[in-house]
Amino acid sequence: MSVATFGAVVPPALLSPPLCAVLELARLGRWLQPPAELEGRSVALTLTDLGLRHGLCCRDGRFRPHGVADAELSLSASLADVLLLLAGQVDADTLFFQRRLAIAGDTELGLVVKNWLDAQERPAWLTRLAARWSPM
Numbered sequence: 001m002s003v004a005t006f007g008a009v010v011p012p013a014l015l016s017p018p019l020c021a022v023l024e025l026a027r028l029g030r031w032l033q034p035p036a037e038l039e040g041r042s043v044a045l046t047l048t049d050l051g052l053r054h055g056l057c058c059r060d061g062r063f064r065p066h067g068v069a070d071a072e073l074s075l076s077a078s079l080a081d082v083l084l085l086l087a088g089q090v091d092a093d094t095l096f097f098q099r100r101l102a103i104a105g106d107t108e109l110g111l112v113v114k115n116w117l118d119a120q121e122r123p124a125w126l127t128r129l130a131a132r133w134s135p136m
Contacts, residue, residue, distance in 0.1 A: 010052070012044075012053040012054060012055055012067075012068040013065070013067075015054050016054045019045070019065075019069070020063045020065050020102060023056065023063040024104065025060075031103075031120065031121070031122075031123055034058045037109075038113070038116070039059070039061070040058070041044050041055070041058060041060055041072055041109055042057040042067075042071040043072070043074075043113065044068040044071035044073070044074045045082070046074065046075070046076040046079065046086040047077070047079045048076050049078040049079055050079055059086055059099045072105050072106045073103070073104075073106050073110050074102075074104040075101065075113070076101070076104075077095060077100055078100065083126075085101070085117060086122075087119075087127045087129070087131075088117075088122045088127070089127065092118070093114075
């Protein structure tokens with residue numbers, strides 16, 4: 001069974017809590033503070049090469065698991081591209097226009113997420129990790 005096949009059979013409800021735990025660690029480490037505009041909003045993230053779908057929302061300034069099907073914003077990209085985006089080595093506009101990032105749903109929320117990620121200071125370890133996964 002390939003990883004992408006495995007991802008297709010694993011329900012997002014099992015995948016979202018670990019992603020939210022990682023985001024919460026980043027928040028507690030003061031690296032990834034959600035902006036007020038994310039409060040009560042939901043996002044679905046699909047890692048296209050792995051076939052994995054994650055849903056999350058922001059409540060009370062914290063990242064929480066959320067359903068994928070009813071997310072207000074959907075983002076789809078490969079794991080490598082998501083790591084590059086998070087590390088600040090490539091911006092969302094570049095990935096979008098190269099058709100490596102698909103965005104669907106609430107475009108205003110998409111801009112909030114894009115601007116939020118662009119404004120974050122990145123820890124050195126994240127930049128090193130993204131460089132290892134970089135297809136460039």
